Amino acid sequence: MKRFIGFVRKEFFHIMRDRRTAAILFGMPVLQLLLFGFAIRNEISEVRTGILDLSHDVVTKKLTDKIFSSGTFVASAVLNSGKEIGKAFASGKMNEVIVFEPGFAGKLQRDGTAQMQVITDGSDPNVSRIVTGYTESVVRDFLREKSNAAGAPVGVEAVPVMKFNPALKSVYLFVPGLMAMILMLVSALMTSISITREKETGTMELLLVSSLKPIQIIVGKVVPYLLLSFVNVLTVVGLAFFVFGVPCRGSLALLLAESLLFIMTALSLGIFISSITNSQQVAMMISLAGLLMPTVLLSGFIFPVASMPLPLQAISNIIPARWYLVIVRAIMLKGAGIAVLWKETLVLMFMSLLFMTASVRKFSERLQ
Amino acid sequence: MAEQVIHTEKLTKRFGNFTAVDEISFSVSAGEIFGFLGANGAGKTTAMKMLTGLLAPSSGSATVAGFDIYRQTEAIKRNIGYMSQRFSLYDDLTARENIRFFGGIYGLDNATIREKCDRMLHVLDLVKEGNTRLSALPLGWKQKLAFSVALLHEPKLVFLDEPTGGVDPVTRRRFWDLIYQAAANGVTVFVTTHYMDEAEYCDRVSIMVDGKIAALDTPEELKRTFGSATMNELFIQLARPAKRSGQ
Numbered sequence: 295m296k297r298f299i300g301f302v303r304k305e306f307f308h309i310m311r312d313r314r315t316a317a318i319l320f321g322m323p324v325l326q327l328l329l330f331g332f333a334i335r336n337e338i339s340e341v342r343t344g345i346l347d348l349s350h351d352v353v354t355k356k357l358t359d360k361i362f363s364s365g366t367f368v369a370s371a372v373l374n375s376g377k378e379i380g381k382a383f384a385s386g387k388m389n390e391v392i393v394f395e396p397g398f399a400g401k402l403q404r405d406g407t408a409q410m411q412v413i414t415d416g417s418d419p420n421v422s423r424i425v426t427g428y429t430e431s432v433v434r435d436f437l438r439e440k441s442n443a444a445g446a447p448v449g450v451e452a453v454p455v456m457k458f459n460p461a462l463k464s465v466y467l468f469v470p471g472l473m474a475m476i477l478m479l480v481s482a483l484m485t486s487i488s489i490t491r492e493k494e495t496g497t498m499e500l501l502l503v504s505s506l507k508p509i510q511i512i513v514g515k516v517v518p519y520l521l522l523s524f525v526n527v528l529t530v531v532g533l534a535f536f537v538f539g540v541p542c543r544g545s546l547a548l549l550l551a552e553s554l555l556f557i558m559t560a561l562s563l564g565i566f567i568s569s570i571t572n573s574q575q576v577a578m579m580i581s582l583a584g585l586l587m588p589t590v591l592l593s594g595f596i597f598p599v600a601s602m603p604l605p606l607q608a609i610s611n612i613i614p615a616r617w618y619l620v621i622v623r624a625i626m627l628k629g630a631g632i633a634v635l636w637k638e639t640l641v642l643m644f645m646s647l648l649f650m651t652a653s654v655r656k657f658s659e660r661l662q
Numbered sequence: 663m664a665e666q667v668i669h670t671e672k673l674t675k676r677f678g679n680f681t682a683v684d685e686i687s688f689s690v691s692a693g694e695i696f697g698f699l700g701a702n703g704a705g706k707t708t709a710m711k712m713l714t715g716l717l718a719p720s721s722g723s724a725t726v727a728g729f730d731i732y733r734q735t736e737a738i739k740r741n742i743g744y745m746s747q748r749f750s751l752y753d754d755l756t757a758r759e760n761i762r763f764f765g766g767i768y769g770l771d772n773a774t775i776r777e778k779c780d781r782m783l784h785v786l787d788l789v790k791e792g793n794t795r796l797s798a799l800p801l802g803w804k805q806k807l808a809f810s811v812a813l814l815h816e817p818k819l820v821f822l823d824e825p826t827g828g829v830d831p832v833t834r835r836r837f838w839d840l841i842y843q844a845a846a847n848g849v850t851v852f853v854t855t856h857y858m859d860e861a862e863y864c865d866r867v868s869i870m871v872d873g874k875i876a877a878l879d880t881p882e883e884l885k886r887t888f889g890s891a892t893m894n895e896l897f898i899q900l901a902r903p904a905k906r907s908g909q
Contacts, residue, residue, distance in 0.1 A: 300766030304755065311754045311795075496750035503714050503744040503821075504767045505736060 297506070301514035308488065309518065315484070323476045323526045324533065330468040331538050341425050342370035344382055344391040349398035357410075360436050361392070366428055383415050390414050390425050458543075458627045469534040470622035471595030473527060474615035477553070478560050478589045480523045483581040485564030489515055490577040493568075508657055516561050523557045524550075543629030549622065552635070555642050556618040560585075562649035563614070569656040589615040617641045665692040666725075667819050667850040668713065673722035675708050682708040684873035685722060690866075692818070695841060695851045697861050700870030701901045706854050707823070709870070713852070714821055715739050727818050740768075743812035743820035748827075751808050753797040757788055760796065761811060768815035782810045802833035809840055813849065820844065822853040826860065838863050858894040869897060871904050 309315050343361070347354050361367050370388055373379065382388040393411040395401070402408040412429050414422035438451075459466045492498040501511050527550065534540040542549060567580050590596065592606060593615035599607055610616045617638040624630035632639065668690040675683040683705045690696045700706045711717035713726050715735030724731045727741040751760045758779055765775035783789045786806055796804055805825060812820050822841075826834045838860065845851055853864065861867050861881060868878040877884055877900060881893055890896035 297766050297769060300763055304752070304759070304763045307755055307759065308752070495753070496746050496748040497752060499716075499746050500744060500750050500764075501767070502716055503739060503742070504764070505739045505769070506767055 298510065298514055301506075301510070302517050305488070305515065305518040309522070319480060319484070319522055319526075322479070323472075323529050326472055326476065327469070327530055327533050328537075330472055331465045331534075338389075338421060338424055338428075339366070341367045341428065342387060342389045343367045344371040344373050344379075344388050345369070346373040346376065346379065346391060346393045348396045349394045351397075351399035353399035353402060353408075354394040357394075357433070357436055358392075361429070361432050364428075364432055367432075379413060383413075388415070389421065390429065392429070463538075463540075465534070465538045466540055466627060469530065469538070469540050470619050470626060471590075471593070471615075473530050473553070473622055474556070474593060474595065474618050475586070475589055476526055476530065477523050477557055477618075478585055478615060479581075480526055481519055481557050481560035482564035482567065482585050483578065485516060485519050485561055486567040486577040486581055487574050488519075489565065489568035490572060490574045493572045494574055509654075512565060512653075512657075516565065519561060519564075520554075520557055523560075524554065527553045527557075540626065542626045544625035544631060548632060549625045552618070552621045552625065552639065552642075555639065555646070556614065556621075559614045559618075559642050559646040559649070562646045562653065566649040566653045566656070569653040588613045592616070594619050614642060614645050666690065667692050667694075667728075668696075668724070668726050668852065670713075670724035671722055673709070673712065673724050674720050675705075675712060675717065676720040681873055683712070683719075686870070686873075686875050687722075688868060688875060688878055690819075690850060690852060692850055693845055693848050695845050695853065695863070695865045697864030697867035698852060698854045698870070699861055699867055699897065700854075701904055703906045704870040704901070704904065705873040706870055710821060710823060710852075710854065714742060714744055740815075741817050741819065743815070743817040744823075745805075745808050745812040745820070745825050746823045751796055751804065751811060754795060756793045756795050757783065757799075757807055758792045760807070761814065764811050765814055770815060778814060782807075782814075786810060802829045802836070805829065805833075805837060806840060809837070809844075813844060817849070819850040819852065822851065824854055824856065826855070826857065831859075834860065858892065858897055861893045861897070867893075869900050871901055872906055876900050 309319065345358055347358065362369055367390075371378075371382060373382065373391065376393075379391050379393075382391065391413040393413065395409045395411075398408045398410070410433070412426055414425050416422055434451075489498075492501065498511075502508070506514075531542065531546075531549070535542065563585065564581070567577050567584075571577050571580065588609075592602070592610045593599075593613050594610065595615070599610050599616065602610065621635050621638050621642075624635055666689045668688075670689075671687050672685040673683060673687070674681065674685050686709060698706055698710070708717065712719050712731060713724065715726075715731060715738045719731065726738045729735075729737040729741070731738065752763070755763065761779045761782060762775055765778065770778070779792075783792045786803070788803065788807065791799060791803075796807070799807075809820075809822070809825060812822075826837050829837075834857065841851055841853070841863075853860075855861065864881065866878065866880050867884060868875050869884075870876065877888070877896075879887065885891070885893065885896055888896050888899060890899060
């Protein structure tokens with residue numbers, strides 16, 4: 295036990311003395327969360343809108359007022375002809391142009407329908423989609439008020455309610471993904487690098503020739519990163535709650551336990567990587583390209599798994615973060631318990647066990 | 663006859679069809695400085711890995727420090743010291759921290775470690791640098807420190823794998839003073855080297871060619887037998903016909 299504590303202390307010396315390592319370990323989680331939380335948002339606060347009114351009647355005037363009074367839309371330009379539209383978008387000053395057809399009020403009165411065109415900047419599809427949605431909802435409101443006033447029937451209306459995240463805050467989406475990403479990075483990347491570094495400098499040989507057992511070396515390497523990763527989980531959950539108001543609706547203890555399990559999975563992956571290569575460079579490449587990229591792209595962090603093509607969906611199944619994300623979202627946002635998450639939990643357990651066994655195999659193979 | 667610290671009988675290691683070490687048999691007595699020479703790829707490292715318990719032999723038998731290399735590798739590891747080819751203490755730790763860490767690994771208690779640490783720094787004339795990170799020290803000093811750390815747990819036998827690579831002749835000579843001192847204290851030294859002047863410093867020398875031991879005797883006797891003026895000449899004479907060379 296004393297030998298073990300000495301080993302862990304040495305490992306902490308390594309981490310603290312290498313400024314880059316320390317910066318990645320402690321700076322990155324905070325920085326990432328603040329960046330994702332503040333900078334990357336799906337909601338749009340200011341839609342710069344141009345109006346091209348070819349009708350100039352009472353209804354278009356009222357509708358225009360209604361649009362700008364919502365607070366989301368900001369009048370950016372009044373256009374006089376269709377030719378100006380392209381120029382306005384090219385300059386980047388405009389998010390949206392609304393065109394009312396000639397004789398708008400008359401057609402609405404006579405035929406019950408009139409055309410307004412909503413033009414958005416398709417070079418940024420996400421913004422376009424959101425802006426169009428906002429505009430449609432304003433127009434819908436306007437029509438409802440109008441027909442209520444006239445006493446006419448409204449017809450069927452769908453009222454959307456976003457359960458668990460009524461305001462559709464994007465930080466709710468990013469926090470679980472970020473936890474997966476940071477834990478993957480710290481646990482897998484850092485352990486694989488720190489083990490291969492000992493191989494490169496030759497100190498691993500020295501440790502193996504000493505009376506330490508291989509399993510003691512591995513555990514001694516892993517424990518510091520387990521502790522640090524756990525600190526990172528607490529940091530991210532704490533920041534998410536206090537800075538961004540992301541709740542933890544389920545059991546915090548369960549969330550932490552599941553996070554520990556995911557850390558174990560990532561650590562065993564890190565050990566596995568270091569058992570198949572002797573170079574820090576290769577270990578880093580494998581961790582970044584083989585673990586971090588899929589964690590960001592294929593886990594459902596940014597792109598939903600359900601909308602991926604089938605082969606990618608199949609691949610996403612072997613990515614630990616995919617399962618962890620389901621767990622974190624369910625616990626934090628939906629308040630779910632282990633009863634609905636046992637399948638995901640078992641998958642993570644199985645993965646840890648698999649990589650652990652594979653590394654031990656690989657390790658003893660080397661000694662034969 | 664002195665106690666035999668290493669004794670091998672037809673020790674062999676095969677990797678698939680390749681026989682890295684081919685039936686080598688030799689003995690090393692207590693307190694002896696034994697030079698283990700051979701060109702790159704001759705099988706030195708593989709032989710050394712078997713003797714230190716890192717690699718299981720394919721056939722043959724051997725005892726190290728009185729323990730069997732098949733069944734008692736843990737006991738062997740406790741009774742040997744090891745210093746490898748490349749400098750292998752932790753560069754980002756200070757001299758004191760390195761000594762403390764390796765002392766801890768070998769299960770020494772804190773009081774013993776502290777006492778040994780002070781004595782060692784004093785002997786190596788590193789008292790002032792005790793709290794300096796190793797990355798700031800010259801290679802020669804680090805090698806001396808690594809050697810002392812390998813002797814920290816007072817092993818009967820110490821393996822040195824090209825311990826003096828990359829330093830000047832004066833520093834190498836000083837390193838050998840340490841080796842003589844250890845041998846005088848009864849520690850058996852098993853050393854590999856590519857420097858033929860160092861081979862002359864050994865009590866006995868073996869030269870490995872293609873996995874076999876081609877010659878084994880005192881440096882003087884070897885030179886007389888093969889009619890060579892220097893160890894260098896002798897080494898080239900023996901190693902040149904080798905079928906395997908380089909790595």
